Amino acid sequence: MFQSLRRPDALVITLAAAGILMVTMGIRQSFGLFISPMNASTGMGIATISLALAIGQFTWGAIQPIAGAVADRYGARSVLIGGLVILAAGCTLTPFISNGFGLAVSLGLLASIGSGAGSFSVLIGAGSQRLPAESRGAASGVINAGGSFGQFVFAPVTQGLIQAVGWMGAMWALAVAALATLPLVGKVAGAKSAPRPQHTDSNDLGLRNAVGSAMKDRSYLLLHAGFFTCGFHIAFIVTHLPGEVDLCGLPPSVASWSLAIIGLANILGSLYAGSWVSKYRSKYVLSAMYGSRAVLIAWYLMMPSTSWTFYLFAAGLGFTWLATVPPTAAIVGKLFGTRYLATLFGMTLLSHQIGGFLGAWLGGIAIYQFGDFGWMWYADIALALMAAIVNLPIREAPVARPALGTS
Structure with missing residues (x-):
């Protein structure tokens, strides 16, 4: 599966990028665990805390094209270092915040800007420009898996820290983890003195024209529509799954x-x-992933509210959780x-996080207005079916098959 990463330099770049994403995503995906203890400590209210996290979902997406543009022009090193420090x-x-505005600044802006600058767009972009073409697909999968491994590690560890040293101590521990990741930046971005590669492609019309052309491309816009749904699902679940578990007693x-299982x-x-x-057209991979989510959520709603239902639901959903990133980037x-x-x-990730903002925010409104998340689950099913359909018309050439007798 990963023969293309056998070159030592390709493997080092890929694993270092995966390590950075493990920390930035692990931290970011653990914030939902702080809602209940933070609310009990500060009395800010679940809706207020949810709004701050929803702002964080949007901010994380909004910073992606900006960080990506800076990295494309000046290199990824300064972007990644700045992101980890800001996170x-x-x-x-x-922990020093006691009101909604302050929380929107600390978690909604600072932590989200930092984690976004050290996330998919910069890491996959930097890796793609330093890796040979045959290594990029496998590398994006490994980098993406690093973010998933971060969630697996950070979720139970963070919950244990909250119970052992309180939510404030746990939050400070996450800050230390972010700073401890700084040595990996050089492996991903190269030496500090390395000049930015010069591109001599005669078809390179500049960043502004590239963006303008992309925004007129129907396939690119359809890709955005599907990825919007992915963000809605992920943000709603990662933010409000602790609340759903609590509702089930x-x-x-x-x-x-x-x-962690996700x-x-x-x-x-x-x-x-x-x-x-x-091996396959990425649009078909995406359509199958989104369609499976609709089926899985419908199954969850029909099952009894037991711990094993949650664990099986998490395992099924986790298989496609952020696995949509490699085919989307491809x-x-x-x-x-x-x-x-x-x-x-x-920019595609920005559309993902517009969906993420709505998923996190509307989940808070749903629990406040109706006392449960029923309508949010139905919205998840409808959006998943929509995403499965809109990916099919995307313009994508068939995958080139190697000639017989070649490896």
Whole structure:
């Protein structure tokens, strides 16, 4: 599956990028575990805290094309270093906050800007520009799996820290973890003195024209529509799964282990997604993933509310959780090349996080207005079916098959 990563330099770049994403995504995906203890400590209210996290969902997406554009022009090193430092600053400040506005700044802006700058668009973009073409699909799968492994590790560890040292101590521990990741930046971005590669492609019309051309491309816009749904699902579940578990009368550990299982299952899903994009059209891979989510959520709603229902639901959903990233990035690369991949994929991630903002925010409104998340689950099913359909018309050439007798 990963023969293309046998070169030592390719493997080092890929694993370092996966390590950074493990930390930035692991931290970010654990914030939902803080809602209940933070509310009990500050009295801010679940709706207020949910709004701050919803702002964070949008901010994380909004920073992606900006960070990608800076990385495309000046290199990824400064972007990644700045992101990790800002993420640590947001986590450090949060325990000192006692109102919604401050929380929107610390978690909604700072932590989200930091984690976004050290996330998919910059890491996959930097890796794609330093790796040979035959390694990019597998590398994107491994990098993506790093983010899933982060969720698997950070969710139960963070829950344990909250119970052992309180939510404030746990938040400070996350800040330390972000700073501890800084040594990996050099492995991904190269030496500090390395000049930015000069591109001499006669078809390179510049970043502004590349963006303008992409936004007129029907396939690119359809890709955005499907990825919007992915963001809605993920943000709603990662933010409000602890609340759903509490409504079912189950202990908080069920939520943390469910999030961990999602991350563990997505490691496998991401690795397979990275290999699938070299064998099948990515649009079909995406359509199958989104369609499976509609079926799985419908199954969850029909099952009894037990811990094993949550664990099985988490395992099934986790297989496609962020495994949508490799085929989505692959389509962007096929449509427009890798020169501005960090920027153009970053814009796709922005649409993902517009959906994420609505998923996190509307989930808070649903529990406040109706006392449960019923309508949100129905919306998840409808959006998943929509996403499965809109990916099918995307313009994508058939995958080239190797000639018989070649490897």
